[in-house]
Amino acid sequence: KNEVEQSPQNLTAQEGEFITINCSYSVGISALHWLQQHPGGGIVSLFMLSSGKKKHGRLIATINIQEKHSSLHITASHPRDSAVYICAVKPGDSNYQLIWGAGTKLIIKP
């Protein structure tokens, strides 16, 4: 069993829909990182959070430490949101390592 699991693996939605991507992990963590990888390959950090909720524009990330679960939400989705969304966790006993999820490939159709 992978230590970080993302669901769904693939998601296709229509423009304007509310999107939820989930990340579950099995280890104790000090922080969780959401990143976006564009179709061209570039990787951008979206959020790093250790509790509660963070919001940036149309993106919202939440984390429940007790349930070992995080969600990334996109409101009013747009075709430019099409990308791979990656969850990575920082184990509590590591000061450098991230354990990476496999990614969720999101396609937003106009």
Add this chain to the structure above:
Amino acid sequence: NAGVTQTPKFRILKIGQSMTLQCTQDMNHNYMYWYRQDPGMGLKLIYYSVGAGITDKGEVPNGYNVSRSTTEDFPLRLELAAPSQTSVYFCASSLEGYEQYFGPGTRLTVT
């Protein structure tokens, strides 16, 4: 700030050749990382550094070497290139192991 820069963007190597992938960051981050990403797969850590003069192996270090003589630069050396090293290579940096910032990547093909 330019952030994390990588050169070259693309490279084709013949089997057995060597090359150095360059990585520079201007954010005064102490942690730096090298990852590879094979087609359709996730990132795998090759080497990392927690400061100038300090480097350590990640998950997949075989066939690679690194050095960290300055805070800004973290070059990755490929010796005796093999087709299995065909991949996209990403350099990243972070402050004290927190949020990582990535370079644009180097697409390497070994034929």
